[in-house]
Structures are given as C-alpha cells and as structure tokens.
Amino acid sequence: MRTGFGAVARVALLSGVLAGSLIAGAAGATTxxxxxxxxxxxxxxxxxxxxxxxxxxxxxxxxxxxxxxxxAADVWESxxxxxxxxxxxxAFNALTCAPTSGVLGSAGAVSVVGNFPTAPLANHWYxxxxxxxxAGTDLSANNDINAQFNSSxxxxxCLETTSWYYGVDGNAGSSKIDLLSTVLHELGHGLGFxxxxxxSTGSYLNGIPHVSDHFLYDSSIGLHWDEMSAAQxxxxxIACNRLVWDGPYAMxxxxxxxxxxxxxxxxxxxAIDGDYEAGTAxxxxxxxVTGVTxxxxxxxxxxxxxxxxCETLINAGAVNGRIALIDRGNCGFSQKVKNAxxxxxxxxxxxxxxxxCPPAGLGGVDPTVTIPSLRITLADGNTIKANLPGVNASLxxxxxxxxxxxxxxxxxxxxxxxxxxGSSVSHWDVTADPDLLMxxxxxxxxxxxxxxxxxxxADIGWFRGLVxxxxxxxxxxxxxxxxxxxxxxxxxxxxxxxxxxDAELAIFDLGGRxxxxxxxxxxxxxxxxxxxxxHDDSGHPVPxxxxxxxxxxxxxVESGRMVKWQ
Amino acid sequence: xxxxxxLRRHWPAxxxxxxxxxxxxLPGEAARPREQAAAPALAWAPEPAPVAVTAPAxxxxxxxxxxxxxxxxxxxxxxxxxxxxxxxxxxSPEQVRSLRAAPGIAAVSRTEEGLAETRLTDGxxxxxxxxxxxxHVLAHLDRNxxxxxxxxxxxxxxxxxxxxTIPTSAFEVE
Numbered sequence: 001m002r003t004g005f006g007a008v009a010r011v012a013l014l015s016g017v018l019a020g021s022l023i024a025g026a027a028g029a030t031t032x033x034x035x036x037x038x039x040x041x042x043x044x045x046x047x048x049x050x051x052x053x054x055x056x057x058x059x060x061x062x063x064x065x066x067x068x069x070x071x072a073a074d075v076w077e078s079x080x081x082x083x084x085x086x087x088x089x090x091a092f093n094a095l096t097c098a099p100t101s102g103v104l105g106s107a108g109a110v111s112v113v114g115n116f117p118t119a120p121l122a123n124h125w126y127x128x129x130x131x132x133x134x135a136g137t138d139l140s141a142n143n144d145i146n147a148q149f150n151s152s153x154x155x156x157x158c159l160e161t162t163s164w165y166y167g168v169d170g171n172a173g174s175s176k177i178d179l180l181s182t183v184l185h186e187l188g189h190g191l192g193f194x195x196x197x198x199x200s201t202g203s204y205l206n207g208i209p210h211v212s213d214h215f216l217y218d219s220s221i222g223l224h225w226d227e228m229s230a231a232q233x234x235x236x237x238i239a240c241n242r243l244v245w246d247g248p249y250a251m252x253x254x255x256x257x258x259x260x261x262x263x264x265x266x267x268x269x270x271a272i273d274g275d276y277e278a279g280t281a282x283x284x285x286x287x288x289v290t291g292v293t294x295x296x297x298x299x300x301x302x303x304x305x306x307x308x309x310c311e312t313l314i315n316a317g318a319v320n321g322r323i324a325l326i327d328r329g330n331c332g333f334s335q336k337v338k339n340a341x342x343x344x345x346x347x348x349x350x351x352x353x354x355x356x357c358p359p360a361g362l363g364g365v366d367p368t369v370t371i372p373s374l375r376i377t378l379a380d381g382n383t384i385k386a387n388l389p390g391v392n393a394s395l396x397x398x399x400x401x402x403x404x405x406x407x408x409x410x411x412x413x414x415x416x417x418x419x420x421x422g423s424s425v426s427h428w429d430v431t432a433d434p435d436l437l438m439x440x441x442x443x444x445x446x447x448x449x450x451x452x453x454x455x456x457x458a459d460i461g462w463f464r465g466l467v468x469x470x471x472x473x474x475x476x477x478x479x480x481x482x483x484x485x486x487x488x489x490x491x492x493x494x495x496x497x498x499x500x501x502d503a504e505l506a507i508f509d510l511g512g513r514x515x516x517x518x519x520x521x522x523x524x525x526x527x528x529x530x531x532x533x534x535h536d537d538s539g540h541p542v543p544x545x546x547x548x549x550x551x552x553x554x555x556x557v558e559s560g561r562m563v564k565w566q
Numbered sequence: 567x568x569x570x571x572x573l574r575r576h577w578p579a580x581x582x583x584x585x586x587x588x589x590x591x592l593p594g595e596a597a598r599p600r601e602q603a604a605a606p607a608l609a610w611a612p613e614p615a616p617v618a619v620t621a622p623a624x625x626x627x628x629x630x631x632x633x634x635x636x637x638x639x640x641x642x643x644x645x646x647x648x649x650x651x652x653x654x655x656x657x658s659p660e661q662v663r664s665l666r667a668a669p670g671i672a673a674v675s676r677t678e679e680g681l682a683e684t685r686l687t688d689g690x691x692x693x694x695x696x697x698x699x700x701x702h703v704l705a706h707l708d709r710n711x712x713x714x715x716x717x718x719x720x721x722x723x724x725x726x727x728x729x730x731t732i733p734t735s736a737f738e739v740e
Contacts, residue, residue, distance in 0.1 A: 108700035116690040125693070140692050146700060196699060206678055206693060 030082045032073035034066065035089045035143055043092030043151055044069075054167015055544045055565075064166035065092055065179070069147070071168050072183040074546050075486060076191065078561035079454050080462050082133035087143040088187065092151040097158035104177065105149030107186035112196060113139050114208060120461050124226065125210045127192040134461050145190035153177070168544065168565065185437055188453060189426070192460055193438050195225070199237040199425040202230030211460045215247040216413060216425070219406055237425050240357040240417045241277070244410035247459025250452060254405050256483075257452035259433045261401035262287045264349060264376055265394040272387055275398060279375035280433060281362035283334045287372050291396025292347045297322045298388055299340060305329060309336035313343040320344030323393060325384060328353040328375075334364035337373045347395045348373040351381025356417050358431050404432030411452060414440050428452070477503065477553035479560050480527070486563035490533040493518065493549050493562075499525045503553035507532060507562075515542055523553075534564050 038044045046062035056071075058064035069090055080086075089110070095103040113131035115122055116139060126134065129144040154163030164179045165172035172178035195212040196205040204210075213225035218236040224246075225233050236243050245251075263275040280287060297318050301311040310331035313319055324340035328350050340348045348371060350362060359375045372395050376384075384391055397403075405411045412429035414420075423440035430439055438453045457463070480494035497503060503523045507516040516537050518530040532549075536542055542564065550559040684692040 106700040109695060111692055111694045113693070114691045116686075117688050128692070135690075139686075139690060140694075142694070146697065194699075205699075206681070206683065 030077045030080055030086070032077045032086045032088060034069045034073055035087050036066065037089055037091040038062075038093075044090070046092070046151070050166075054165070054169040054171050056166050056168055058166070061166075062092075065149075065164075068166055068168060068179045069183060072180055072187055074561075075184060075563050076187055078486075078546065078563050080133075080191065080457060082129070082462075083136060084132040084138050086129045086132070086145070086191075088145040088147055088190070089143040090147040090149075092149050094152045094158075095148070095150040097150060097152050099157055099160050101159070103150055104153060104182070105147070105186070107145065107147040107183075107190050108194075109190050109192075110142050110144055110146055111140050112205070112210075120464060121211055121214060123208055124214060125196050125205060125208050126461070127190065127194070129190070130192045130211075130461060134464060145187065147183070147186065147190070149179070149183075170565070181437075188438055191457065192462070193453060193456060194426040197225060197233065200234065200419050202228070202233030202237075212426075215245050215250075215456075215459055217244050217246040217410065218242050219244055219408070219410070237415055238417050238419050239415050241406065241412060241415075243413045243415035243425065244406050244408075245413055245456060245459070246410045247456060249455040249458035249463075250411050251409055253452060253455040254402055254409055254411050257434075257436070257455075258402040258404050258411070260289060260397040260399040261403040261405075261431075262374055262433065263396060263398050263401075264374060264380070265291075265396055265398075266384070267293065267392045267394060269387055269390055272383055272391070276376055276380045277358055277431070278395075279359040279361040279431070281333065281337070281364075281373045281375075283362070283364050283366045283373075284337060284369040285372050287374065287395055287397050289397050289399050291394045292323065292372060293392070293394040293396075294321065294323045294346055296325050296349065296384060296388065296391040296393050297345075298325045298385060299343075301339065309339050311339065313339055316343035321346060323347040323349060323395065325349045325351060325381070325388075327351055327381070332364050333362040333373070333375075334366035334369055337362075337369050337371065338366055341369060341371045345371060347371050349381075349384075349393070349395070350375045351384070352376065352378040354378060358416070358429065360430065404429050404436070411456075477551060477558070479549065479551040479558040481560055482532075482549060482562050486565045487534070488565055490531055491562060491564075492529050492531050494527060494529050495551050495553075496527045497523055497525050497553055499554065501554060503528075503551065505530055505549065505551050508548045508550060508559075509542075509545070515547065518549075 036044045041047060042062075044062045044066045046060060046065070048061045049059060050061055050064060052059065053064070056064050056067050058067045069088075073088065076086075095105065097103065109127040109129070111128045112125040113128050113135075114125050116131060116135045118135050119126065119131070120134065127144075128140050128142075132138050132140075132144065150158070152158035154160065161175070163176055165176035166179055168180050170178070170181075192212070195210040195216065197203065197210055197213055198205075204213075209226040216225040216236075217223070218225075218228070218232070218239060220239065220242045221228075221232065221236075223232065225236065228236065262278045262280050264278045265275050266273050278287075297315070298307055299309045299313050299319060300306045300315040301309055302314040303311045305327060307325075307327040308330045309324070309326035313324075319340060321344055324343070324345040324347070326336045326340060326348055333350055336350060337348045350373065352359060352375065355378050357377050357379075359377045359380075362373060362375050374395055384393075401407060402409060402411075412431065414424055414427040414429045416424065420440070427440040428436045428438050432439060432452075434451075436451045436453060438456075477498060478496045480496055482491045482493040484491055493505065495503070495505060500522070502521060504520045505518040506514055506520075507518065509515050516532065516535065518532060519528075534541055544564050547562045547564060548559045549562055681696055681698070682694045684694070686692070
C-alpha cells in the first residue's frame with residue numbers, strides 16, 4: 001500500500017531549513033482564464049439539469065463542467081505566479097467515440113517560444129504560458145493552452161458504461177472518470193511539464209531543445225539532454241533508473257514529497273546481498289523501516305505453474321514463518337499473497353514474469369491480507385531463486401533513500417526499458433511514493449494534489465524572480481506560503497518577520513470576508529508557523545474552495561491563495 | 567545484481583545539506599555552468615530583474631535530424647479501472663495493447679513539418695504547434711470488459727509502432 005510513510009519525519013527534519021510550499025504567497029496575481037469555445041446549448045453551455053455533486057454546486061451539466069475546469073485553473077493559479085494572463089481555450093465536443101472506446105479529450109500548449117530577451121536559456125523552447133511569464137508580456141496573440149473534452153461520454157454509442165465525474169472531492173468511485181484530476185494533469189503538460197524533444201529518436205523540435213532538457217539528466221553518463229547527441233537521448237529514455245531530474249528546487253523538495261524507499265534487502269548469502277528495487281502493494285500493511293526479516297522459500301501449490309501461488313500451497317510446512325517467493329501470473333496478486341498468508345508466511349515477494357524495469361506495484365484489494373508484500377523484477381527474482389535455499393531477506397524501507405529518486409536525491413523520470421510513447425520521459429517515475437500528479441499511470445490522489453510537480457515548475461522558471469527572504473533585497477515581512485496546498489484537514493502557513501513587532505495573520509474567503517484569525521499580536525523576528533485546520537473562528541469547518549491567507553506586518557500586507565479540497 | 571547496495575552506503579544526508587552543497591557534487595555541473603542550477607532559495611522575495619539577452623543566438627529554421635512522421639516526445643497518463651476490484655490503477659500490458667489499438671486515437675500529425683515559425687525583431691521565436699503536440703485522453707473497454715482510460719500523445723503514422731510498446735505498469739492486479 002502506498003502511504004505517506006516516512007514523509008512526515010522528513011518534513012519535520014526539513015522544516016527548519018526549507019521553505020516548504022511557498023508558492024501560494026507568491027502566486028496571488030495569476031489569472032488563468034477558461035475561454036469557453038462552446039456554442040449555445042452545448043458543452044460548457046449544456047443546459048441539462050443535474051444535481052450538485054461532490055462539492056460542485058452547478059445545476060446544469062454545462063455549469064458543472066465549467067466549474068471543474070475553473071477549479072483546476074484555480075489550483076494552478078494558486079501555485080504558479082505570472083503577471084501575464086494564461087488563456088486556456090476549452091470546449092466540450094462530441095469527439096470520436098464508440099460503445100467501447102473513444103477519445104476523452106486532448107490538451108497541450110498552443111505554441112512554444114524561445115530566445116525572447118529575458119529567456120533564462122538561449123536556444124531552448126519554452127511552453128508559451130511559461131515564456132509569457134518569463135518575458136512579462138504576452139508573446140503570442142493566440143491563446144496559450146488547448147483543452148478539448150468529449151461531451152458524449154456515457155451517452156448511447158459512447159463508452160456507455162461509464163461517465164464523467166464532475167465532483168471536486170475525489171470521489172469518482174469505480175465506474176466514473178474523474179474530470180478534475182484529468183484536467184489538472186493535462187493542464188500540467190500544457191503549462192510546461194513536458195519536453196518537446198522526441199524520446200524515441202532523440203530529435204529536438206526544429207533543432208531546439210526544450211527547457212526541460214536542461215534538467216533531464218542521465219546519471220550514468222553525466223550529461224543532460226541538452227548536452228547529448230540524439231543517440232544518447234534515445235538510450236537515456238529507456239535507461240531505467242538512470243534518467244533523473246536534477247533541477248535544484250525539485251531536488252531540494254524531494255525529501256518532503258517522497259517517502260522512504262521500499263526495498264527487498266537480501267541479507268545473505270554474501271554473493272547476492274544488497275538492496276533490490278521493489279514495487280509496493282495496494283493491499284496489506286505498508287512496508288516499514290523495521291520491516292520483516294526471514295528466510296525466503298519458493299512456494300509450491302502443486303498445480304499448473306506450481307510457483308504461481310494461485311492455489312492452496314502444498315509446502316505450507318516450509319513456508320510457515322518464512323517469506324514466500326511467488327511468481328507473477330495466472331491470478332491476482334492479492335490472491336497469491338493471501339494463499340501465502342494462509343500457509344503461515346510472514347511476508348511475500350512477487351517476482352515478475354516478464355522482463356523490464358522498474359518493478360511495478362501490486363494492485364488489488366483484500367482487507368483480510370495482513371502480511372506485507374512487494375514486487376521485484378524478473379531478473380532479481382531469478383537471482384534469488386538461483387540461490388535458494390539459504391536466502392535471508394527483509395521486506396523493508398530504507399530511510400536513507402527516497403522512493404522515486406536516485407541515491408543522490410534526484411527525482412526519477414519515467415524511463416522504462418521499453419520506450420512507452422505517451423508515457424516515457426515527460427512524467428515522474430512510477431516508483432514515486434506517495435503517488436504524484438504527473439505520473440503516467442494515475443492512481444487515486446487527493447483532489448487538487450500538485451505535490452513535487454510544483455517544484456519542477458520552479459526549476460523550469462515559473463518562479464524566476466523570487467528568491468530568499470534572507471536575501472538583503474527582501475528586507476521586510478513575508479508570507480512564505482502554506483503546505484500542503486491544496487489541503488484537506490489542515491495546512492501550515494509560514495511567515496517571516498525581519499524584526500520584532502506586531503503581526504496579524506488571518507484567513508479570508510474570496511468574497512473578502514474574514515473567516516479565521518490565526519494570530520494578532522507581537523512576534524519576534526524570524527520564521528513562524530501557524531496551523532489552520534480549515535475551521536472558522538467559531539470552530540465550524542469551512543466549505544471546500546479557495547481561501548486567502550493574509551499577513552499584515554512591518555507596514556506591508558501580503559496574501560496568498562490556498563485551496564481547501566474537503 | 568546488487569543495484570543499490572553501494573549507493574545506499576554512500577547516501578549523502580541530503581536533508582541536512584544546503585542545496586548548494588548537493589549541487590556542487592553533481593556530475594556535470596562543474597563542466598558546464600547551468601544558468602538555472604543555482605541553489606534554491608529558502609524563501610521567496612524579489613530578485614533583480616533578469617538581464618536582457620542582447621544578442622540571442624539564431625534559432626535554426628528546421629531540424630534536419632528529425633524525420634517526418636517521427637513520434638513526438640512522450641507524455642501522457644493512463645488509468646485502468648478493474649471491474650473486479652473496483653480499483654483504479656495502471657493497466658496491465660494487455661490493457662495497454664488494447665488502449666493503443668483502440669479506434670479513435672487521433673490521427674493528427676505530430677510532425678514538425680510545416681509548423682509556422684514567427685521571428686520578432688528582438689530575437690523572439692514563436693513556433694505555432696498547429697494543434698499538434700497535444701496529450702490525448704482515451705478510453706477503451708477491452709474484450710474482458712475492463713475499462714482503460716488515460717492520456718497519451720496522438721501518434722499519427724507511428725501508431726502501429728506505439729502499439730508494440732508496453733510500458734511497465736504501476737498497479738497491475740495480476
């Protein structure tokens with residue numbers, strides 16, 4: 001199960017030296033405008049009545065669609081600072097569709113720009129929204145991002161067994177498609193989380209690298225994508241664990257965003273001892289730093305592929321009290337682990353049955369599974385099998401390493417050994433734990449979660465022009481933002497005072513009404529943190545939405561946006 | 567294979583280091599100053615305005631290395647819904663094959679051929695992507711009734727080749 005294990009301790013460790021999520025305080029002026037391209041009576045203007053759902057107050061389909069888009073825009077607005085309006089041209093149209101398949105939509109940048117006078121890097125492409133921000137002016141007369149989604153989903157003849165979920169509370173359930181997370185992810189690509197360089201050929205767009213290529217780094221050859229040959233880029237895109245992001249902001253924040261890395265630690269024999277990369281399970285207890293340690297036994301269920309663990313184990317006597325090694329295939333992961341558990345195993349290792357890396361996770365649901373499990377690659381599984389009996393191992397987490405980053409703390413980019421068009425390179429790696437918004441394979445996330453992604457945006461220039469409070473240029477009180485943002489049950493707001501004095505920190509809604517007062521009175525110079533649990537001054541929870549935190553101190557007033565999603 | 571054994575023992579205590587120190591140790595940094603690789607700030611505040619680039623290098627008009635029809639850079643998101651477990655997750659390789667083969671994957675060209683480039687007098691270059699380089703969100707019910715949905719690039723002439731690529735999924739259920 002993917003959890004935030006380890007992350008809390010790391011946040012605490014870093015709280016004294018890092019800014020945390022500073023972004024809300026920096027981004028107050030950004031405007032992302034949804035340009036509704038739909039005609040009367042269709043798409044965003046569909047008048048069909050519906051009941052409000054999941055925090056979406058709209059009473060027509062069109063209104064709910066627009067609310068979701070604007071909600072996603074608000075989330076990015078609350079994070080990315082720009083004085084130039086970001087215009088997202090959007091429409092719901094009847095796109096290509098059939099009862100069992102169809103296009104749900106598309107999104108991306110309208111154009112890319114380069115060599116504008118204030119470009120941090122010459123001869124590099126920037127998505128136009130970012131280029132505009134860096135230039136401080138609208139470089140293109142056109143809109144900045146395209147977004148088009150299918151209005152026919154769920155109707156006769158178009159993916160009839162499912163439908164869009166227009167709530168903003170993350171409760172899409174098992175049969176609906178969450179529009180909010182999809183729009184957030186796709187807008188992320190449109191805002192710059194993507195390289196325009198072709199991963200499968202290594203070719204630059206029009207001969208020019210993308211700003212992302214400046215931070216895509218192959219740790220084995222010590223070069224970035226904008227320093228490599230096309231052949232080197234092609235090799236890097238399928239390097240598996242070698243392609244990382246070495247932008248300073250993402251690296252700095254990775255320990256706060258990522259948990260301790262799950263590993264299979266082989267303790268003996270010495271010939272194969274060491275840590276092996278592992279994928280985690282969505283069922284059973286999470287892996288812990290303490291972990292479980294025992295000898296490893298290959299299961300035997302006496303039927304078909306005897307080592308697949310799909311039937312009751314016939315070597316329960318050997319498995320009892322040990323860690324079961326099971327081959328992938330022929331039945332669900334949770335069933336295999338449950339059979340091992342029934343035989344008395346204290347943990348289970350699933351060895352993949354196809355070559356490739358990194359090891360994927362273990363999906364499935366079984367609340368009766370009580371032993372930890374993990375997944376390793378086919379190659380690693382074969383290594384262990386070749387040394388049985390006599391292998392002693394631990395299913396654990398290494399607190400000195402990050403799940404989804406390399407040993408130097410650089411977040412990994414998705415670069416499986418087989419190039420995956422549509423997934424490779426322009427996403428975080430799937431070993432990130434907790435899951436990240438910009439992973440290629442979506443897993444349930446907190447609504448509006450932006451996570452480490454915002455720091456990648458910092459690296460490519462979205463926060464250029466904003467530096468340290470400790471810098472002499474600062475010289476005044478500052479709101480340092482809140483983390484997490486968006487948030488559910490609580491968030492921590494940080495502020496810095498340059499000198500002793502009175503300070504007032506309060507929460508307002510978008511209507512300008514004071515919601516809660518967090519502090520009013522004298523404070524010493526330095527950095528201060530205040531928790532807000534999403535309640536008003538009467539102790540009542542406030543509804544989900546956008547709120548402003550406002551600092552008044554040292555003669556200045558500074559505010560930042562926060563998103564409360566539940 | 568012991569891929570992480572040595573690395574684990576040499577892990578720097580990143581959390582206790584300032585980013586400048588961490589960056590200084592990165593391979594490649596010393597060889598080539600990287601403009602945006604400065605140490606992260608501890609907090610935000612205004613910095614001096616960026617220095618204008620007075621003589622930006624010319625942007626080549628075309629990329630001779632990029633063959634027409636080549637697939638674009640990859641970015642996209644895939645979600646699988648397993649009706650047996652009710653869990654969202656990544657598709658199995660089989661589901662990915664189904665997704666790639668699904669009708670309705672947009673045939674919009676992703677080549678750079680014919681893209682209009684605008685050059686301003688100050689050196690700014692604007693490349694209109696003409697609706698290309700978009701992430702397409704797809705859904706497909708495979709023959710087992712499993713719904714696969716997500717976002718992939720439109721792949722044009724390279725669609726068939728893309729069907730043969732199978733990403734390792736994150737949360738297969740079997």
